[in-house]
Amino acid sequence: MTMAEFEPADREFLTLLRGVLEEIDPVPGPLVEAAQAAFTWRTVDAELAELTADSVLDGAAVRASDAPRLLTFTAGAVSLVVEVAASGVGDVARRLIGQIVGLRPAEVEVRHADGSLTVPTDDYGRFRAAPVPAGPISLALRFAGRRPPLVTSWVTV
């Protein structure tokens, strides 16, 4: 669908509507600035682990809101499973418990809207991070030696 496909009268009308929507429901300026600032999270040499499963999308549409959510990220033979649960009172923070299979990172950095939090992993590749502010997060796995970090796709928690 392109504008050219519309009747001239519709096109004019839609242009008017566009102007109206810009006034009554503009993209909030602070959000645009935050999105522009998001570029600083860019990682140049990191390998990307895609989000390959999310229990809230894969499971039944209606589920208990207090059941923990499971996210799975995958990059080649490496997979990372993260359980997301509420942390503390209210709906503002999360507790992450995760396990990395296939590689043993030295540490895990949880990147979030307000900064980041770095936690160690145990002998089984498990880690725990809390509190993590609710909102977008991405995990960066850092390794000893020369292996480049592995970062996960961002996701809202």
Add this chain to the structure above:
Amino acid sequence: MAVAVERARGRAPATDGLAIPAWFDRYGRGVADPSTSDLLRDAAGGDQRAWDHLVERYSRLVWAVTRGHRLAYADSADVFQTTWLRLVEHLGQLRDPEHLAGWLSTTARHECLRVLRMGRRERPDEDVAAGVDPQGSAGPSPEAALLVDEERATVAAAFARLSERCRALLRLVVAEPGLSYIEISLALGIPVGSIGPTRGRCLSHLRDLLEERG
């Protein structure tokens, strides 16, 4: 030939602190209306200005998708930010400008669904209907009254009376007229076959509402 020269310029070694992105030259300094293709390439190469342009160009689209779902303001803001962060990570893989609008709207839609199913709070209906900016003070502010132009105020009031689906669809159409039916379907969860008829019905309903008032 010219393209090759520009590409060569755009890919000047990173050690050259004065490297100028291809689009900056092509459109003249300071008068930048670069192609999405150039912006994607330069942003993937680390150019913050190219990224800023991309965000400006497509933020209306991403916002339209999030506003098309019943999310509280804070959740819309999270979805908006996650969508852009996701693009930051995927810049290297997404070089085809034709796919960017569809990629952004699909990504935003998926994030909306995640957030909705996480059991976060839904946005109250009145909020949606009135088009109230939840950032503003509590209570429905007469947004329409702020519009100087009376015709625009009338359109705003009529738009607020449309069904949620109509508002979502029209918001998306005006934000990004180039989206295909399939892309719209993926962005809003409306069956492909019903997009054309729905769009027509929404537009004529909006016209009817305007005539009632006029």
